[in-house]
Amino acid sequence: MDVSHALGESSSQENTSEKHIHSTQHETDHGAETDLRRTLSTRHMTMIALGSSIGMGLWLGSGTSLMNGGPAALFIGYILAGTMIWSVSHAIGEMAVLYPLPSAFVQWSSIFISKELGFAVGWAYWFSAFITIANELQGVVTVLSFWTDAVPTAAWISIFWVVIIFINAWAVKFFGEVEVVSSTIKFSWIFVVIISLIVVSAGGAPNHEAIGFRYWNAEPFTNGFKGFLSVMPTCIFAMSGSENSALVSAETQNPRKSVPRAVGSIWLRLSLFYLLGSLVVTITVSPEDPNLFGASGTNASPFVIAYTNAGIPALAHIMNAVIFISVVSTGSISGFGGSRLLMGLSHLRMAPKIFGRADKQGRPVAGLAITLLLGGALAYLNVSASGADVFSWFSNLTSLFTLFGWGSICASHLRMRYAWKKQGRSEADLPWKTWTYPYASWWGLTWCILLIIAEFYLSVWPLHTEPNVKDFFANYVSIIVVLVVYLGARVWYRGPWWVDAEAIDLDGPRRFYAPDDLEGKKPNVFEKSVGWVFN
Known part of the structure; x- marks a missing residue:
């Protein structure tokens, strides 16, 4: 099908003020116009890129990983996952500036590789989106139980399900x-x-106990290589969501300005949040602490436990409050991303037409409704099971969907560049290009494949239990779903395994920029104060 026709090249649906903005930004904008509204700025995109993936995976899931893998396994796991999402982010950056399309990586996979892969990627990411909402809602229960157990689990889930719905149902700019x-x-x-x-x-807490690297020296890997592999799903789940910046690019005023800044901030998020964050928690919390999330005690965040054991209850309470904000935020972003994925699938005729429409405010109402409904309903599994068990199941499902998605993004980037060269175009014609090509994309793709294979091994021979059919399907059903969806698409489309690089339409879905495109907005005080981060 003609992608540019499916997406619509006309900008007639925009109001007068939007046309004025767009006329200063680009000469033509083929394929990027939908019912969505460009109401998000560079500030929004940069901050969403910085904080979108900081949720339950890091703050709570690190407890399960620390217990199962040990301090060294947790830290190395975040290093490996960090190099992968860094590679993926650079691939996203180059494509999102050139092709800021709704559902981004779904359409990139369809355009540069095959419709079948785009179909599988889109539905896999949508499954991941509503599963993440469910996981974050059950995380709210764990976080709030630190303060009180008086409120039933179902009540907490219901309350914050409504909160996430409200954030997404209000204006996009409010989100x-x-x-x-x-x-x-x-x-x-x-x-x-x-x-x-x-x-x-170092011993500066009220208890004056110097810990140093005691836990690293005692047992850096608690369950050997298998324990390390068990850490990886949580590390991948913790970093999943970073690719949401690609989805946001279709609703930003000037992707050429906002996307590179978002990509430029990835190193800070990785080094501060994940690497240093995981390091300091591994040197202050024992992997044998019974209160760790997933252990036999209160199932608390390792960060909260660190402050509690150190005799600093005030910081423990503040930490728990920040975790609560993070969990609700990540759930909200998943609703945003899931609805945009459905919109992109609809425009590619891979989902019902109703999901391709948005209201006058630019909200894809049907996509939001089904994504938030399924995510909230799935969260009620936590009523009859422990939070840690539900988290492990959901994070395994999500991490495999994420690995498949990350791999497809890197492969799409490699194919896009190959087609660009094959059709005789120069790198100088790219509005923004990453200096990491092609090594980063190959690195990300290779590790995605290796970890999908490694997780197969862990599903057949799980940690702490004997091989069984139940655990295999619980841990690896994501890949089975992807294969079924992909093969179903193959039967339906019956096309070549991949598109001919010389036949790819590189201009139809592309956005063209004027030389003097500006967003027309001065940076605020916060952006100025940390401007070095984003450039």
Whole structure:
């Protein structure tokens, strides 16, 4: 099908003010116009990129990983996952500037590789989106149980399900502002966490106990290689969502300006949140602490446990509050991303037409409704099972969907560049190009494949139990679903395994920029103060 025709090249649906903005930004914008509205700015996109993936995976899931893998396994796991999402982000950056399309990576896979892969990627990411909502809602229960057990689990899930619905159902710009505030809180608090836990480890806490690298020296890997593999799904799940910046690009005023800034900030998020964050928690919390999330005690975040054991209850309460904000924020972003994925699938005629429409405010109502409904309903599994068990199941499902998605993004980038060269075009014609090509994309793709194979091994021979059919399907059903969806698409489309590079339409879905495109908005005080981060 003609992608540019499916997406619609006309901008007649935009109001007068939007036309004025667009006329200063680009000469033509083929294929990027839908019912969505470009109401998000560089500030929104940068902060969403900084904080979108900081949720339950890092703050709570690190407890399960620390217990199963040990301090060294947790830290190495985040390093490996970090190099992968760094590679994926650079691939996204180059394609999102050139092709800022709704559902981004779904359409990139369809255009540069095959419709079948785009179909599988889109539905896999949508499955992941509503599963993440369910996981974050059950995470709310764990976080709030630190303060009280008086409220039933179902009540907490219901209350914050409504909160997430409200954030997404309000104006898109309201969603953007909520994410800016929550990302700012998370971004600011991580400095406090790193400094304070280093002080705790050195013996500067009220208990005056110098811990140093005691836990690393005692047992860096608690369950050997298999324990390390068991850590990887949580590390991947923790970093999943970083690719949401690609989805946001279709609703930003100037992707050429906002996307590179978002990509430029990835190193800070990786180094501060994940690497230093995981390091300081591994030197202050024992992997044998019974209160760790997934252990036999209160099932608390390792960061909260670190402050509690150090005798600093005030910081423990603040930490738990920040975790609560993070969990709600990540659930909200998943609703946003899931609805946009359905919109892209609809425009490619891979989902019902109703999901391709948005209201006058630019909200894809049908996509939001089904994504939030399924995510909230799935969260009620936590009523009859432990939070840690539900988390492990959901995170395994999501991490495999994520690995498949990350791999497809890297492959799409390699194919896009191959087609660009094959058709005799110069790299200088790209509006923004990453300096990491092609090594980063090959690195990301290779590790995605290797980890999918490694997770197969862990599903057949799971940690702590004997091989059984139940655990295999519970842990590996994501890949089975992807294969079924992909093969079903193969039967339906009956086309070549991949598109001919010389036949790819590189201009139809492309956005063209004027030389003097500007967003027309001065940076605020916050952006100025940390401007070095984004450039």
